[in-house]
Amino acid sequence: MERILVLGPCGAGKSTLAARLGEMLGLPVVHLDKEYWRAGWREPDPAEWHSRVEQLIARPRWVMDGNYGSTLARRLERAQMAVNLDYPRRVFFPRLLWRSLSRLGTTRPDMAAGCPERLDPEFLRYAWRYRKDVLPRREARIARSGLPVIDLKTPRETADWLAAGAPLDIARPRRPVTA
Numbered sequence: 710m711e712r713i714l715v716l717g718p719c720g721a722g723k724s725t726l727a728a729r730l731g732e733m734l735g736l737p738v739v740h741l742d743k744e745y746w747r748a749g750w751r752e753p754d755p756a757e758w759h760s761r762v763e764q765l766i767a768r769p770r771w772v773m774d775g776n777y778g779s780t781l782a783r784r785l786e787r788a789q790m791a792v793n794l795d796y797p798r799r800v801f802f803p804r805l806l807w808r809s810l811s812r813l814g815t816t817r818p819d820m821a822a823g824c825p826e827r828l829d830p831e832f833l834r835y836a837w838r839y840r841k842d843v844l845p846r847r848e849a850r851i852a853r854s855g856l857p858v859i860d861l862k863t864p865r866e867t868a869d870w871l872a873a874g875a876p877l878d879i880a881r882p883r884r885p886v887t888a
Contacts, residue, residue, distance in 0.1 A: 710789045710877050711736065712766075714856075715774040716847065717794030719836040720805025724819035726792065726867065727774035733875055734772070739765050740819040741775025748823025755779070774819075781847065785854040790880045792859045793851075798840060800864065805836050852883040 713736070715727045724740050731738035744761055747753060753761070762780040765773065766787040773784065785791070794801075808817075812826040820826075835842075851858060857880030861867045870876070 710734075711770040712787060712789045713772045713877075714784055714788045714791040715772060715794070716776060716791055716851075718796060718798075718801040718839040718844075719832070720801040720803075720808060721794040721796045722804070722864070722867070723774040723794060724817075726794065726871075727772045728819075729871060730792070730875060731772045733871075736770050736772045737768070739768075739771050739773040741773060741777050742824075743819055743821050745775070745777065746821040746824045748821065750824050750827075759783075776843065776847070778843065778846065781850055782854075785850060785856050788856060790857045790859070790877060791851065792861065794867065795860050795862050796864070798837070801839075802836060805833075848883070855882050857882050 713730060713734075715723045715730070717723050724742070727738050727740065730736065741762075744765065745753065745758060752758075759780060762777075762783060765771070766784055773788075809826055809828050813828070814825050816822060816825050859870070859877070859880045861870060
């Protein structure tokens with residue numbers, strides 16, 4: 710596998726996992742937060758963003774982390790597999806709060822320059838509602854794509870998977886739900 714998506718809720722550890730996979734597999738890592746945001750937390754023009762994603766996914770090899778629903782279908786088409794951090798809110802939300810508070814005012818290495826960590830009520834609301842608002846649509850898109858997925862349900866499961874050498878042959882295709 711040479712093109713791997715890492716998906717999951719905010720604070721689950723997507724960027725950390727992507728960096729570890731990139732190192733283990735010798736693949737370049739693309740952090741979508743770093744590509745998307747402009748200094749001062751400004752969003753790019755949608756056409757500019759879609760063009761940038763097309764450039765990124767055209768590369769022959771990558772591990773790419775980030776959700777960004779507006780480009781997910783194209784990234785799923787180009788990826789060879791996904792690793793899904795399917796953690797419960799009781800795991801990812803405290804991690805998100807800790808990250809935000811412990812790095813308040815500093816810019817993470819996986820974030821665009823000029824975008825210091827902050828406590829943004831709108832972002833926290835998005836993260837809190839992730840499993841209800843975002844996850845069902847994302848899961849349906851993944852299922853429709855037929856892309857093989859490795860689902861990791863807990864940080865312990867993720868650590869064990871990495872300790873085992875991150876075997877990619879355990880990926881299973883998602884099946885679309887039919888009524």
